Amino acid sequence: MFQAFHPKNVVNTPFLFLTGKGGVGKTSTACATAVALADSGKKVLLISTDPASNLQDVFGLELTNSPKEVPGVENLFASNLDPEAAARAYREKVVGPYRGKLPESVVATMEEQLSGACTVEIAAFDEFTNLLTNPEIIEQYDHIIFDTAPTGHTLRLLQLPTAWNGFLEESTHGASCLGPLSGLADKKNLYSKSVEVLSEPSMTTLLLVTRPDVSSLVEADRASMELKEIGIKSQILIVNGLLQSYLKEDEVSSAFYHRQRNALKQIPENLKQNEIYSLPFVSYSLTGVENLRYLFKQYSIPSMELSFENETDNLPRLNGVINDVSSDHTRLIFSMGKGGVGKTTVASAIAIGLVETGHKVHLTTTDPAAHLSHQFQSDELNQNLTISSINPKVEVEKYKADVLANASKDLDEEGLAYLEEDLNSPCTEEIAVFRAFAEVVAKTENEIVVIDTAPTGHTLLLLDAAQSYSKEIARSTGDVPDSVLKLLPRIRNPKETAVVIVTLAEATPVLEASRLQDDLRRANIEPKWWVINQSLYATNTIDPILRGKAIAEIEWIHEVNEKLAKKCSIIPWQHEEKVGYEKLKDYID
Amino acid sequence: MKKVEIFDPAMCCSTGVCGPSVDPELTRVASAIYSLKEKGFDIKRYQLTNDPGKFAENSEVNNVLHEKGPDALPIILVDNQVARVGSYPSNEEFAEWFNVTPEELREKPKARVSIDINSLK
Numbered sequence: 001m002f003q004a005f006h007p008k009n010v011v012n013t014p015f016l017f018l019t020g021k022g023g024v025g026k027t028s029t030a031c032a033t034a035v036a037l038a039d040s041g042k043k044v045l046l047i048s049t050d051p052a053s054n055l056q057d058v059f060g061l062e063l064t065n066s067p068k069e070v071p072g073v074e075n076l077f078a079s080n081l082d083p084e085a086a087a088r089a090y091r092e093k094v095v096g097p098y099r100g101k102l103p104e105s106v107v108a109t110m111e112e113q114l115s116g117a118c119t120v121e122i123a124a125f126d127e128f129t130n131l132l133t134n135p136e137i138i139e140q141y142d143h144i145i146f147d148t149a150p151t152g153h154t155l156r157l158l159q160l161p162t163a164w165n166g167f168l169e170e171s172t173h174g175a176s177c178l179g180p181l182s183g184l185a186d187k188k189n190l191y192s193k194s195v196e197v198l199s200e201p202s203m204t205t206l207l208l209v210t211r212p213d214v215s216s217l218v219e220a221d222r223a224s225m226e227l228k229e230i231g232i233k234s235q236i237l238i239v240n241g242l243l244q245s246y247l248k249e250d251e252v253s254s255a256f257y258h259r260q261r262n263a264l265k266q267i268p269e270n271l272k273q274n275e276i277y278s279l280p281f282v283s284y285s286l287t288g289v290e291n292l293r294y295l296f297k298q299y300s301i302p303s304m305e306l307s308f309e310n311e312t313d314n315l316p317r318l319n320g321v322i323n324d325v326s327s328d329h330t331r332l333i334f335s336m337g338k339g340g341v342g343k344t345t346v347a348s349a350i351a352i353g354l355v356e357t358g359h360k361v362h363l364t365t366t367d368p369a370a371h372l373s374h375q376f377q378s379d380e381l382n383q384n385l386t387i388s389s390i391n392p393k394v395e396v397e398k399y400k401a402d403v404l405a406n407a408s409k410d411l412d413e414e415g416l417a418y419l420e421e422d423l424n425s426p427c428t429e430e431i432a433v434f435r436a437f438a439e440v441v442a443k444t445e446n447e448i449v450v451i452d453t454a455p456t457g458h459t460l461l462l463l464d465a466a467q468s469y470s471k472e473i474a475r476s477t478g479d480v481p482d483s484v485l486k487l488l489p490r491i492r493n494p495k496e497t498a499v500v501i502v503t504l505a506e507a508t509p510v511l512e513a514s515r516l517q518d519d520l521r522r523a524n525i526e527p528k529w530w531v532i533n534q535s536l537y538a539t540n541t542i543d544p545i546l547r548g549k550a551i552a553e554i555e556w557i558h559e560v561n562e563k564l565a566k567k568c569s570i571i572p573w574q575h576e577e578k579v580g581y582e583k584l585k586d587y588i589d
Numbered sequence: 590m591k592k593v594e595i596f597d598p599a600m601c602c603s604t605g606v607c608g609p610s611v612d613p614e615l616t617r618v619a620s621a622i623y624s625l626k627e628k629g630f631d632i633k634r635y636q637l638t639n640d641p642g643k644f645a646e647n648s649e650v651n652n653v654l655h656e657k658g659p660d661a662l663p664i665i666l667v668d669n670q671v672a673r674v675g676s677y678p679s680n681e682e683f684a685e686w687f688n689v690t691p692e693e694l695r696e697k698p699k700a701r702v703s704i705d706i707n708s709l710k
Contacts, residue, residue, distance in 0.1 A: 094638065101645040105658040106637070113599040113638045 001264070005238050005277035006296050007033040008040045013205045013234070014138070015197065016145045019227070020209035021219045021340040022508045025240040028286035029209050029279065030147035031058045032295045038076035039293070042142040046070075046078040049128055049148050054507050055080055058287045065127070067137075072289045077141075081127040091115070115522075133193045199231030206235045208274070212242050212260040214577065215340050221268040237274045239264065241281040244298075246543065252536070253543035255575040283548020315538075315561065315570045318346070319588045321500060321529050322353035324567070325448075330498045332441065332490060334454035335531075336520075337502035338512045342533040345578065346502045346571075347452035348376070349587035354448055355384045356588065362444050365452040366390040366433055376580060385581075386447070390436045392429055399432035430455070435484060442483035454499055460491065460523040491525065498528040503560065505532050505553035514564050530565035532557060538572035591668055591686050592631045595622070595677070596650050598662035599637040618677045621694040630687050637662065 011033070018026045027048070034046040045067055048055040055078060056063050059070050063080035070076040091114045099107055131137055131144070138144065197203050206227060210220040224235055246257035267276075280298050284291050325333055335347040344365055351363040361384060376387065434455050441449050490496050499520060503513040517527050537550040537557065561568040571587065578584050595618075625632045635643040637659075644650050649671050653661050657674070665673040667686060672678070680691040 094641070098641045098645050102641065102651065103655050103658060106644070106654050109599040109659045110638050110641060 002239060002242075002276045002278040004296070004298055005279050007036045010236060010275070010277065011037065011143065011205060013201070013203055014141070014143060015132070015204040016143060016207060017198075017204065017232075018145070018147055018207045018209055019223050021216060022338045022512050023340065023504055023506050024209045024211050024216055025279075025286075026209050027054055027058060027147050027508070028292075028295070029207070029238060029240060030145055031055065032286065032292040033207075034076055034078070034143075034145050035073055035289060035292045036296050037143050037145075038073050041075070043075045043140065044077065045137075045141045045144045046076065047131065047144065047146050048078075048080045049083060049146060054511075055147060057507075058292070060288065070289070081131075083127065086127050087114075129194045132197055199233070201234035204232065204234060206232050208235055208237045208271075209240050210237065212239050212263050214263045214266060215342075217263060217267060217271065219340060221271050224274070225270055235274050237271055237276045239276065239278040242278045243281040243545065250541055250543045251575065252539045252541035252573065253546055256541075256543075256546060256573070259576070281545060281549070283545045283552075285552055315532075315557075315568055317587075318349055318531065318569055318571055319353060320567075320569050321531065322350055322357065322588060324529070325350070325498050326354055326357045326359065328495075328498070330496065331448055332497040333448065333450045333500060334497070335450070335452050335500045335502055336454040336516055336527070338509065338516075341502045341504050341509050341513075343502040344452045345584075345587075346500065346531055346533060347450050349578075349584050350500070351385060351448075351450040352382075352581060352584050353588040354450070355382050356585065358384075360384045360447045361450060362386045362388070362440070362447045363450045363452075364388045364390060364437065364440050366392060366437065381581060388440060390433060390440065392433050395432040395436040396429050399428065399435065435481060438481065438483035438487040441487055441490075454520070455491075460488070460525070492523075494526065494528070497525075499525060500529045500531055501527045501565075502531045502533055505535050505537065505556040505560070507556065510556045510559055510564070517564065526566065529567045529569060530560050532560055532568065532570045534573045535570050536573045538570050590631060592666075593633070593672075593683075593686060594647075594666040595632070595634045596644060596647075596662060596664040596666070597634060597636045598659060614677060617680070621680055621683050624694045625683065625687060625689075628687075628689070628693075632687075 016033070018030050020026050030046060030048075034044050038044045046055070048063075059078060061068065061070060061078070063078055065079055065081050067077040067079045070078050091111060094114060095107060095110050098110070128146070208220045208224055210216045220237065224237075227235070243257050243260055247253040279295060282295065282299070284294070286292060286295060333347075333350060335343040335350065337343040347365070348363060351361045354361045363385065364387070366389075381387070437451055440451075501513050501517060503509045513530070520527060535550075535553060535557070536546055537553040539550070541547055541550065557570070574586070576583075578586055622632055622634055637644060644654065647666070649666060649669065650664050653664055653671060653674055661674050663673075663675070663677055664671060665678055678686075680694045683689075683694060684691040
């Protein structure tokens with residue numbers, strides 16, 4: 001239904017960026033593209049800036065930030081830029097010299113301040129700018145391919161130059177959020193050069209990678225529009241993992257096929273404006289140069305062992321989670337996970353499960369890509385279930401307006417301008433959203449609150465620090481809202497709060513989820529459950545291609561169940577999208 | 590003329606909006622310091638994450654930190670002596686130190702100043 005993607009016919013710019021939410025196959029597509037271009041005689045550099053990258057596994061090669069030749073492929077070089085490592089290095093450069101000179105507790109506050117998302121993003125962007133603007137590197141290669149991080153991260157990464165350019169120019173007092181990162185200010189010219197390169201169609205092509213499912217298409221559409229807005233207009237859509245045929249007698253196989261085809265009927269208008277190509281659903285893992293070469297030949301099945309015993313039968317399904325939080329008298333449940341793993345669906349299903357067990361429940365969402373209204377459509381709801389949503393953009397505006405209104409009593413115009421500028425900082429959103437759900441929680445009585453997102457460990461630690469700080473100095477309290485003061489200790493209390501991490505049984509989603517867990521542990525919060533969503537392995541399909549994929553899940557199910565999760569539950573791949581109260585109940589039957 | 594130095598705790602920004610709420614105290618202090626600097630007074634401000642060196646080198650500040658930990662911040666030095674620990678001076682105190690009226694500390698320059706990128710270091 002779409003032309004098969006082959007890089008030789010499609011790619012003609014020196015720079016190539018891949019974007020798409022975690023788990024759509026960016027790394028595999030990037031690697032296969034790189035191999036194909038190199039095979040056609042071009043000199044290619046493949047760079048991973050994805051902290052969850054498995055580039056090293058794909059080539060079976062230890063990679064660093066300096067390009068290394070890939071054995072078996074002439075003209076292909078690869079390197080790995082881990083933004084978290086870069087951020088760690090940056091943090092250590094700032095903090096390291098003062099260990100031993102300043103008290104440990106003081107050094108700890110510095111480290112936390114430099115552990116936020118901003119530091120990682122800036123560090124990543126910095127690495128990436130260094131490459132994009134280094135003629136010595138650029139001139140050596142015909143193509144440089146960036147296997148970038150999942151959508152949200154990519155977007156911020158790419159949006160940064162514009163944001164920062166504006167920010168650096170407008171900064172009238174020279175302190176502000178540049179704070180920990182002020183060392184980067186003199187790179188302003190490099191940043192604007194990066195922006196030029198990115199928005200020049202003869203230089204840069206953006207490959208939007210999606211799966212043929214509704215949520216990843218919606219996400220690709222969002223990314224596409226946002227990137228068009230900041231000037232990256234040369235875009236190509238790749239539908240990855242398209243099942244070419246199905247077994248009529250296998251319920252899972254035919255449902256899988258038809259779900260994909262139905263999703264593709266609803267490709268958003270904006271995405272239809274792009275050239276669209278497809279790559280086949282394959283059962284083999286895309287590691288090793290030979291398998292990567294198969295991909296563009298559209299091979300879907302090499303021979304493989306098809307029989308296996310199902311080990312997931314003894315893992316609880318979602319009702320295990322529901323019974324557990326119900327009998328534990330948990331009052332606050334957060335589902336947490338990267339976009340597209342189904343955390344809104346899982347939160348909704350848990351909420352309904354609790355209602356069905358006889359609880360009063362309030363369900364709320366903060367995920368801009370999730371639509372609770374979509375999840376429930378025009379259903380008649382159970383009277384024990386109420387629903388609300390928190391829109392981060394609206395909350396930020398509200399918070400800014402609030403702050404400015406309050407402050408205007410004491411400040412004149414110039415002082416306000418000063419404050420307004422600090423309010424444009426990236427931390428503002430996290431704080432604004434946290435305040436919003438603190439309010440939701442405060443308003444509920446006798447209800448279990450289920451929220452489809454959780455604050456990061458970093459936010460909690462900062463809030464905590466701010467809280468003890470203001471306690472210490474009674475004079476200098478800003479008015480920390482009551483709802484926030486009350487919520488912080490509740491989140492920390494495992495008797496009251498359960499965090500449920502949602503993931504898929506695939507490399508990238510598992511790695512991303514384990515990072516979320518690490519971050520929460522820093523704030524002394526231990527996630528109670530992991531939910532492996534959409535597992536093909538937990539179905540009984542006999543379709544050889546799907547079954548091959550199911551076998552590939554085993555490794556990740558083990559990783560979650562044995563190493564990462566305190567308690568692990570698994571949800572089999574569902575034959576249809578569950579929309580509405582009655583349908584969502586299927587998850588708990 | 591007196592020399593005043595302010596040693597801030599680790600924070601992202603000098604108005605404190607990154608905290609759970611905006612601290613009007615921080616906004617007031619930021620504005621007062623801005624006014625004093627504009628008048629040419631010797632007043633400096635160091636933030637822990639930006640200028641850790643200043644905290645480590647200054648023996649007065651370092652002593653207070655070793656004794657009381659990070660909660661002692663902000664620390665205010667007047668002519669190299671510790672004048673205040675754990676909170677910011679009032680506008681009246683600032684006014685007294687620099688021999689101006691507290692009202693003058695609320696005066697703001699009318700034009701936005703452009704910043705020299707290189708001076709940000």
